[in-house]
Amino acid sequence: MSLAFLLTTLVVVATPGTGVVYTLAAALAHGRRASVVAAFACALGIVPHALATVTGLAALLNASATAFQFLRYAGVAYLLYMAWTTLRDKEAITVEQDTPPRSSAQVIVRGVLVNLLNPKLTIFFFAFLPQFVNPDEPHALPRMLGLSGVFMLLTFVVFALYGVLAASLRSRITARPRVMAWLRRSFAGSFLALGAKLAFTAR
Template identity: 65%
Template sequence: MSTAFLLTTLAMVVTPGTGVVYTLAAGLSHGRWASVAAALGCTLGIVPHLLATVTGLAALLHTSAVAYDAVKYLGVGYLLYMAWATLRDKESLSAEGAAAAPRSAARVIVSAVLINLLNPKLTLFFVAFLPQFVPAGESGSVGALLRLGAVFMALTFVVFAAYGMGAAAVRHRVLARPRVLTGIRRGFAASFVGLSAWLAVA
C-alpha cells in the first residue's frame, strides 16, 4: 500500500463534506455516542459504493445519464430534507433537548448511511481513484480493491469520529448560548442546502 494512496485518501476524508457536516451536527446535538454512531453510519454508507465499483455496477452510473441523475437527485432531495429537519429540530441543540431522551443510535446511523449512499459521486470517485493503485493485469485485483476500500473506510471512521468528538467536547459550552445555537443550527442547514446545490450542478 503506497504512501500516495494514504495521503490522497486522508486528504479526501478530511475535506469537509456531507458526512462531516452530519457528524458535527450529531456531536453537537446528541453528544459523543451520537458522533461515533454518525461516523459509523457514514462509513457503512461507503460499502455499497465500494461493492458497485468492484462488481462493475459503477459503469452503469457512468454510462447511463438516467441512472446517474436518479441517484443524484435522490441525494439532493435527502440533503434538502436534512436542512429542513435541522431548522425544525430546535430541541436537539438546546439545554432542554440535552436533558431529554437521546435520539436512538439506529436513527443516527440510518441517516448517516443514507447521506453517503445517495451520493453517486462517491462511486465515481472509487472508479477513478482505486484502480490507479492496483497494477493492471495483476491477479487478485478484486481483493486488492477491497483492501484499499477497507483502508479508505477505516480512515473515514477515524477522521469523522474525531470531528464529531471534537464537536461533542464543546457541546455544553454551546448549549449555554441560545444565540450561538440558533446560528449553528442555521449554519448546518445552510451547509446541507449548499452541498445539495453542489451535488446537483457538479
C-alpha cells in the same frame, strides 16, 4: 499499500463535506456517543459505492445518464430534507439531561443515507481505486477490497475525531441560545449548499 494512497485518502476524507457536517451536527445535538455512531454510519454508507466499483457497476452508472440522474436527485432531495429538519427543529441541538438521546438506529440510518445517495462517491471510487490497482494483476479484487476497507476505516477515524472534538465543546456552545441559533442555520445552510453542489455537478 502505498504512501500516496494513504495521503490522498486522508486529504479526501478530511475535507469537510456532507458526512462531516452530519457528524458535527450529531455531536452537538446528542454528544460524543452519537458522533461516533454517526461517523460509523457515514463509513458504512461507503460500502455500496466500494462494492459497485469492485463489481463493475460503477462503469454502468458512469455510462448511464438516467441511473446517475436518479441517484443524484435522490441525494439532493435528501440533503434538502436534512436542511429543512435541521432548521425547523429548534430543539435539535440541546443538552437536556432528561431528554432521551436519539437512538443509534436513527443516527445510523440518516448517516448511511447521506453517503448512499451520493453518486459522486461511486464515480470517485471508480476513478480513484484503479490508480492504485492494476486490474490485470493477480489478486486485484482482494487488493481493491482491502484499499476500500482502508478508505472506510480512515473515514470513520477522521469523522469520529471531528465529532469527539465538537462534543467536547458541546456544553459551552449549547449554553448560548444565539450561538445555537447560528449553528442551526449554519448546518441547514451547509446541507443546502451541498445539495446545490450535487445538483449542479455533472458526471
